[in-house]
Amino acid sequence: MKNVIMLTLVVILFSSLQQSSAKTPESSDQCFICHEQLGGVADQFKKDIHFQKGISCSGCHGGNSKSDDMETAMSKAAGFIGVPKGDVISQRCANCHAKKEMMEKFGSHLPTNQFALLQESVHGQLSINGKEKIVQCITCHNAHGIVSVKNPASPVYPLNVPNTCGKCHSDAKFMQTYNPSLAVDQVAKYRTSVHGMLNAKGDPKPAECASCHGSHGIRSVADTKSQVYALNIPETCSKCHSDAQYMAGYKIPTDQYAKYAASVHGKALLVKHDVGAPACNSCHGNHGATPPGVESISKVCGTCHALNADLFSKSPHKQAFDKEKLPECETCHSNHEILPATKAMLGVDKEAVCSRCHSESKNTKGYQVAKSMRTYIDSLDASETLALKLINDAEQKGMEVSETKFKLRDAHQAILEARTMVHSFDEAKFKEVVVGKGLAVTKASITEANEAIDNYFFRRYGLMVSVLIISLLCVALYLYIKQVEKKQASKAS
Amino acid sequence: MSVMKNIFKKAYDYLDERLHLEDLVHFMGKKYVPVHSHSVWYYFGGVSLFFFIVQVTTGILLLFYYKAGPDLAFESIQYIMSKVHFGWLIRSIHGWAANLFILAAVIHMFSVYFEKAYRKPRELTWVTGMLMLFLAMGFGFSGYLLPWNELAFFATKVGSDIAGAVPVIGEPLKILMRGGPDVTGATLSRLFGFHVALFPGIFTVVLGIHLILIQRQGISEPLEFEHLPQKEKKTMPFFPNFLLRDLLLWLVMLNLLAILAVFFPAELGHKADPFGSAPAGIKPEWYFLFMFQSLKYFPAHIFIFEGEVLGILMFGAAFALWLLVPFWDVKTARGEKNRFITYLGIFAIMFIIVLTILGWVL
Numbered sequence: 001m002k003n004v005i006m007l008t009l010v011v012i013l014f015s016s017l018q019q020s021s022a023k024t025p026e027s028s029d030q031c032f033i034c035h036e037q038l039g040g041v042a043d044q045f046k047k048d049i050h051f052q053k054g055i056s057c058s059g060c061h062g063g064n065s066k067s068d069d070m071e072t073a074m075s076k077a078a079g080f081i082g083v084p085k086g087d088v089i090s091q092r093c094a095n096c097h098a099k100k101e102m103m104e105k106f107g108s109h110l111p112t113n114q115f116a117l118l119q120e121s122v123h124g125q126l127s128i129n130g131k132e133k134i135v136q137c138i139t140c141h142n143a144h145g146i147v148s149v150k151n152p153a154s155p156v157y158p159l160n161v162p163n164t165c166g167k168c169h170s171d172a173k174f175m176q177t178y179n180p181s182l183a184v185d186q187v188a189k190y191r192t193s194v195h196g197m198l199n200a201k202g203d204p205k206p207a208e209c210a211s212c213h214g215s216h217g218i219r220s221v222a223d224t225k226s227q228v229y230a231l232n233i234p235e236t237c238s239k240c241h242s243d244a245q246y247m248a249g250y251k252i253p254t255d256q257y258a259k260y261a262a263s264v265h266g267k268a269l270l271v272k273h274d275v276g277a278p279a280c281n282s283c284h285g286n287h288g289a290t291p292p293g294v295e296s297i298s299k300v301c302g303t304c305h306a307l308n309a310d311l312f313s314k315s316p317h318k319q320a321f322d323k324e325k326l327p328e329c330e331t332c333h334s335n336h337e338i339l340p341a342t343k344a345m346l347g348v349d350k351e352a353v354c355s356r357c358h359s360e361s362k363n364t365k366g367y368q369v370a371k372s373m374r375t376y377i378d379s380l381d382a383s384e385t386l387a388l389k390l391i392n393d394a395e396q397k398g399m400e401v402s403e404t405k406f407k408l409r410d411a412h413q414a415i416l417e418a419r420t421m422v423h424s425f426d427e428a429k430f431k432e433v434v435v436g437k438g439l440a441v442t443k444a445s446i447t448e449a450n451e452a453i454d455n456y457f458f459r460r461y462g463l464m465v466s467v468l469i470i471s472l473l474c475v476a477l478y479l480y481i482k483q484v485e486k487k488q489a490s491k492a493s
Numbered sequence: 494m495s496v497m498k499n500i501f502k503k504a505y506d507y508l509d510e511r512l513h514l515e516d517l518v519h520f521m522g523k524k525y526v527p528v529h530s531h532s533v534w535y536y537f538g539g540v541s542l543f544f545f546i547v548q549v550t551t552g553i554l555l556l557f558y559y560k561a562g563p564d565l566a567f568e569s570i571q572y573i574m575s576k577v578h579f580g581w582l583i584r585s586i587h588g589w590a591a592n593l594f595i596l597a598a599v600i601h602m603f604s605v606y607f608e609k610a611y612r613k614p615r616e617l618t619w620v621t622g623m624l625m626l627f628l629a630m631g632f633g634f635s636g637y638l639l640p641w642n643e644l645a646f647f648a649t650k651v652g653s654d655i656a657g658a659v660p661v662i663g664e665p666l667k668i669l670m671r672g673g674p675d676v677t678g679a680t681l682s683r684l685f686g687f688h689v690a691l692f693p694g695i696f697t698v699v700l701g702i703h704l705i706l707i708q709r710q711g712i713s714e715p716l717e718f719e720h721l722p723q724k725e726k727k728t729m730p731f732f733p734n735f736l737l738r739d740l741l742l743w744l745v746m747l748n749l750l751a752i753l754a755v756f757f758p759a760e761l762g763h764k765a766d767p768f769g770s771a772p773a774g775i776k777p778e779w780y781f782l783f784m785f786q787s788l789k790y791f792p793a794h795i796f797i798f799e800g801e802v803l804g805i806l807m808f809g810a811a812f813a814l815w816l817l818v819p820f821w822d823v824k825t826a827r828g829e830k831n832r833f834i835t836y837l838g839i840f841a842i843m844f845i846i847v848l849t850i851l852g853w854v855l
Contacts, residue, residue: 028587364725398758400571400574400581400761401575402571402761403575459755463752463755470744470747470748470751473744474744474745475739477737478741481741484733484737485734488734
């Protein structure tokens with residue numbers, strides 16, 4: 001019986017050695033030989049890319065993998081550290097992954113800056129216990145079953161990324177210990193987005209978390225170096241959306257970025273660096289990115305242009321647009337290539353957007369209103385230009401007209417207000433702003449500037465009179481002195 | 494005409510009966526002004542007085558509307574310039590008369606210096622005159638800040654910083670000028686007080702002494718004129734001849750002021766912003782420019798001294814020597830010609846002109 005048991009053990013041991021030597025070149029890895037018998041992590045490790053590359057357990061855990069004596073193999077003298085904890089985990093990975101020569105030894109061309117990037121990232125900050133970093137390599141990549149990112153089994157394979165990130169980011173209890181104000185519904189929203197739905201269908205190309213946020217070097221959205229910092233968003237989105245080859249098959253244009261960059265919004269954000277200006281996500285959403293529907297366009301634009309949206313929704317155009325299924329704001333202003341609104345858009349000229357639907361024979365009421373509105377705004381413009389010219393004239397003449405100049409700002413304000421009021425498409429309301437506010441100010445400014453110019457000439461004429469009077473007095477005094485001295489001379493003689 | 498004469502005569506008789514004006518007329522009638530090739534310089538004292546009177550008059554008128562304080566000063570000046578009837582004229586005349594006052598006073602001072610009119614017995618007249626010149630500069634410095642515009646603010650900052658560099662008394666002097674460590678609203682209130690109360694008070698007293706001394710001692714004669722025989726001395730009566738000529742010149746000056754005020758009105762500038770950066774090319778008023786420019790040429794260190802401090806001390810010493818010239822110019826006091834004094838004066842004028850031009854151009 002004893003012999004049978006011994007024989008069985010020898011056979012099992014031999015067969016396991018056979019199996020090991022068949023799967024890995026490191027058949028002499030004594031750690032694996034024993035741990036395989038115990039099952040668990042060794043089974044996972046068999047699938048691990050590191051195991052396949054011949055890296056022993058001791059590569060991470062330390063110890064002497066060549067020794068079959070457990071005490072020698074797992075001794076401190078042999079460098080055995082047991083289960084790595086805290087920052088030691090990432091440090092063990094970095095021992096190879098941060099060294100180019102080491103990676104090349106195993107035939108890998110992976111970048112070697114992941115560890116450095118992780119340390120600089122928001123995940124590289126200290127965790128709440130103050131002893132270790134928030135995220136270690138294994139948090140996302142797992143520990144013993146690490147496979148290539150291209151392998152669908154990898155937790156960082158594009159289809160798995162949302163759930164991997166969501167392990168922490170969708171856990172409200174966990175997240176509130178780090179950032180209580182950060183939302184935890186990103187994954188849920190993502191699943192409603194076009195990106196998320198395609199991802200769920202098994203398409204690895206659409207954007208997932210790492211596509212926009214990066215992988216190892218993830219930074220806070222407020223960090224100017226972050227790919228999702230307001231100024232960087234258009235470029236981040238354009239990496240895919242401007243790539244015609246990459247986007248082939250999705251049947252959407254790839255010129256949005258070019259159009260956006262030339263738009264009033266794009267110039268404000270990309271040229272003037274106004275972080276308050278809208279980027280792609282302001283209209284499309286970020287995690288729940290989706291194109292706004294026809295009726296929701298005014299709601300999207302209205303988040304910033306609240307008054308315009310409100311006036312539009314109360315205007316007769318609302319119903320007409322809905323009936324014709326016209327995309328509200330976009331119909332007149334376009335979408336990505338929104339240009340600065342000028343008075344040329346208003347009226348019945350060829351360039352005016354009103355004339356696309358209104359003419360003398362078609363929709364005539366709107367035609368008349370558009371024509372009148374344009375006349376009002378033209379007269380305010382002309383009046384403002386005249387007032388400015390007169391104020392400049394007065395200034396050039398050295399007159400003090402700063403108060404008038406300041407007052408004229410109200411006229412410009414009225415022009416801006418009129419641009420908003422035009423969305424009511426109500427002639428009376430528009431007239432009240434343009435004539436009641438704007439023209440009243442420009443007329444007062446013109447009067448004051450003219451007074452200043454008149455005063456300038458009054459000063460010149462006044463000076464002429466006073467110089468004449470004083471000069472006459474001088475002459476009179478001179479003659480008087482001569483007279484006095486003549487009398488004195490005649491008295492003396 | 495005869496009616497008017499009658500009224501004047503009656504008024505004169507009324508006053509004469511009570512105040513004995515006849516004595517005064519007699520006293521003035523006996524005063525004579527020497528007539529020689531340099532007589533023209535005698536008029537600059539009177540011209541300075543005229544500008545001072547203009548300053549007092551226009552200053553009082555401006556006070557009706559001016560409001561001291563960082564929130565009100567600039568706005569009140571803006572109001573004076575745009576809304577108050579003839580406010581622009583009064584302010585422009587005040588600005589121009591201030592400059593012409595100092596110019597006339599400087600010419601008057603140099604004419605007295607070159608004529609050596611400061612010699613015994615007129616030492617005190619010289620000292621009071623010099624004190625008034627320093628006070629006039631004080632008027633200029635304190636008045637410059639009152640419009641509370643950008644230029645005024647930073648010029649005051651630079652000016653008080655220079656004063657602060659004087660060893661020992663510099664820092665307390667700067668705090669006294671500023672009413673604190675920085676130029677603030679407290680500085681404005683303080684300089685306003687100096688400009689409209691303290692300086693005019695002191696000036697009036699010193700001016701009174703100066704005029705009394707002149708009336709008491711009469712007009713100084715040049716050294717050469719003194720040695721002439723009495724018969725060869727040409728003179729003119731102070732009253733009415735010299736006084737009427739003075740009046741004529743005053744009218745010419747009034748005309749000049751009106752023309753300058755209309756064609757080159759005082760500017761308003763931009764309101765001072767203590768947190769803003771100093772505009773480029775900050776320069777003090779022209780009468781401080783030669784000192785400002787000279788200090789730039791001093792090296793950072795001369796032996797163990799700081800260049801700027803040494804420069805300020807040198808100017809201080811030069812002004813002190815100038816003030817005390819009647820007391821150390823013993824040669825002139827003895828009635829002898831002192832060419833050193835003349836050369837020193839020419840050097841001073843050349844120095845001031847060259848440095849002022851450099852300061853203006855560079």
